[in-house]
Amino acid sequence: MADKQRTLLIVEDDPALQKQMRWAFDGFETVVAGDRESAITQLRRYEPAVVTMDLGLPPAPDDITEGFRLLGEVLALAPDTKVIVLTGQHDRENAVKAVGMGAYDFFAKPFEPDMLALTIERAFRMYDLQAENVRLAAMQTSPLAGLLTRDPGMLKICRTIEKLASASVTVALLGESGTGKEVLARGLHALSPRATERFIAINCAAIPDALLESELFGYEKGAFTGAVKQTLGKIETANRGTLFLDEIGDLPMPLQAKLLRFLQERVIERIGGREEIPVDVRIVCATHRDLKTQISEGLFREDLYYRLAEIVVDIPPLRQRQGDAVLLAHAFVQRFSRENGRAGLALSDDAVSAIEAHAWPGNVRELENCLKRAVIMADGNRITADDLGLNPVEDEVEMLNLRQVRDEAERRAVLRVMARTNGNVARAAEILGISRPSLYDLINRFGLKKEN
């Protein structure tokens, strides 16, 4: 039975071939057009997900000009459409040019209908996947603004942050660089009763030691050469709000003592001042360093650690978050392509595989920068692994037989969908197109835990 949801537009000027194609692809809802203008009319009317088009169209069927013009118009009007270009047998140059412009794939004529049907099927799947990703990214995926995740571990952290927001405890966020510590700190502030007051961030590693004290505590006029007027420090500026001390592991020893005193007494003295000023501030700190090791090496005060780390939140690196790299990558492509006026840019299959395979040592920041660059560099409307500067994933030659390949593919699909649905078996089974008992069987077979 024809799948009415899946409209295929066939652009072909030869009536006999047009008929043959309609017949060969009757598994889809087919609509046809014989020239560029009617193709555009059909595109507007039916919004097909996939288009096959002959490059040689009237009025000059032996020329490719009209075909390329149509391709450009289709991609400008409906950038998500997957266009499969049909070329002459020895016309690789134009085929490559079409893909460069943003066509999904090309096929040489005369073609084997079964083979072309497979490519069309793949194009529909890609279209659906992209639409699903856009939908998921658009949904509020976590309770914290600006934080995207579907990873069970990260979602749990979001819930912890929500719970901690209203308690007036000091929170230490520990995790590698670029894992989103500042995003979480801002989220904590935004959900807290202090949300209407200021969120002040200071990076202890970025400010020279000699200046850090005055940055934190402020100074009175004349306290030192150059102190021409009274200046409030970050702690005082954050009064009634939240102070985010980033890279706390880099705080020099003398300042550790001063900060400890502030945490104990909740008063500060500006440099050169005599007055004790009470400050009501919530402290959130973060570091990529291992504070316990620093304590054992005498680089960090243990008493300060226990004051700061009333609650410790360990943030996992991106490589340990199931499915997040691709989810974030799609969201970044959307954001940066919108900002750069390149609507319709999308990740190619090889880019998605390369993103999944990469370890992202610089975490979300590295991924973000990588996609920012790729959006600018990409030719056509597909971002390839090459645009990302990543190695395409090698075929897994070590897979010895079909069963192994199938098992591995199934295991990965189950893992990803379970992560995406936050362990919801009913929803995961629905997405995977299998029954719940079958999904339970797979979960058991692959030794995966239902939750997380």
Ligand SMILES: Nc1ncnc2c1ncn2[C@@H]1O[C@H](COP(=O)(O)OP(=O)(O)OP(=O)(O)O)[C@@H](O)[C@H]1O
């Ligand atoms: N889960 C996420 N969803 C969307 N964007 C994120 C997420 N995590 C981080 N980012 C983005 O990645 C970048 C790095 O995040 P952030 O500055 O919070 O990391 P960090 O752990 O504080 O880094 P550092 O330790 O280097 O200070 C920011 O631009 C941030 O907006």
